[in-house]
Amino acid sequence: MNNFEYSRATDVADAVRQIAADPAAKFIAGGTNLVDLMKYDVERPARLIDITRLPLKSVEETRGGGVRIGALVPNSDLAYHPLIEQRYPLLSSAILAGASAQLRNMASTGGNLLQRTRCFYFYDVATPCNKREPGSGCAAINGINRINAILGTSEACIATHPSDMCVALAALEAKVHVMGSSGERSIAFEDFHRLPGDTPHLDNNLGTNEVVTAIELPAEGYAENYSYLKIRDRLSYAFALVSVAAALKLDGGRIKEARLALGGVAHKPWRNRDAEAALRGEAPGRAAFEKAADALLAGAKGYSHNSFKIGLARRAIIRTLTQAANATPQIQSVKKIR
Secondary structure, three states: OOOOEEEEOOOHHHHHHHHHHOOOOEEEOOOOOHHHHHHOOOOOOOEEEEOOOOOOOOEEEOOOOOEEEEOOOEHHHHHOOHHHHHHOHHHHHHHHOOOOHHHHHHOEHHHHHHOOOOOHHHHOOOOOEOOOOOOOOEOOOOOOOOOOOOOOOEOOEOOOOOOOHHHHHHHHOOEEEEEEOOEEEEEEHHHHEOOOOOOOOOOEOOOOOOEEEEEEEOOOOOOOEEEEEEEOOOOOOOOOOEEEEEEEEEEOOEEEEEEEEEEOOOOOOEOOHHHHHHHOOOOOOHHHHHHHHHHHOOOOOOOOOOOHHHHHHHHHHHHHHHHHHOOOOOOOOOOOOO
């Protein structure tokens, strides 16, 4: 472990002032990802700014009928919050599919957005990685890439975003509220994370002197016809090979509105509006779901060890849409540990 300085922010404005004065510093809340990265020598911040005492731990209804979630709400508290369980069960289900109960108790909502890839080569400082050291190369492309991306990749990077929660937030079309030296702004969730392109070291569009303060959910939560399916190598404490968030609005035996997002397949939660549009007006059934799956996976590219993900994702999309249409969501087998 490298030596580092430590300070504590007293409020959001103080947190912004501190990070603006030292852009190389890192915010720390639950620390469930950052501390690991520091132990592996992937992250070497000279200073940590503790934001755990900021007043960002509430879940409140908005005037527009949605919900505003403070960035420091623990994942467990969010998953079991009555407003989320009742009105946004897709989000609750996705959170409960992630990590272990002990980690969910520590991990913050804002930090979940900012967690970094679990690509083997990103964590191995002895190998080239453009995310860790821009311009060094991507060892995963010709390496052990079973867990890596099949969509939105580039010659510079095939890493995936690891979050389950973010897949549901993408499907629900959340907004991310941030505060920086220039004031407060909101970012549409689909614009928050980035594809790798030729700058894979940039995971998101958060400014260097900004801090996430809240996530806002719209009024529509798709609480009746939804499902979150996570396919992984083992049932607990494993990241997704493929995950699917599906939400439908049915009317008169037809699909009035559809939301689809994939996890474990790209550098960000993956949505394709053409796939959703293909479902509108259709009767829910295998033919429509296959068409949507093909549209969502358009352009998918496998590598030496992960080509199986394309077929796996297609089957998972069809299965998840079927569960959503039948109002029989995938049940997350978890226990509440506090």
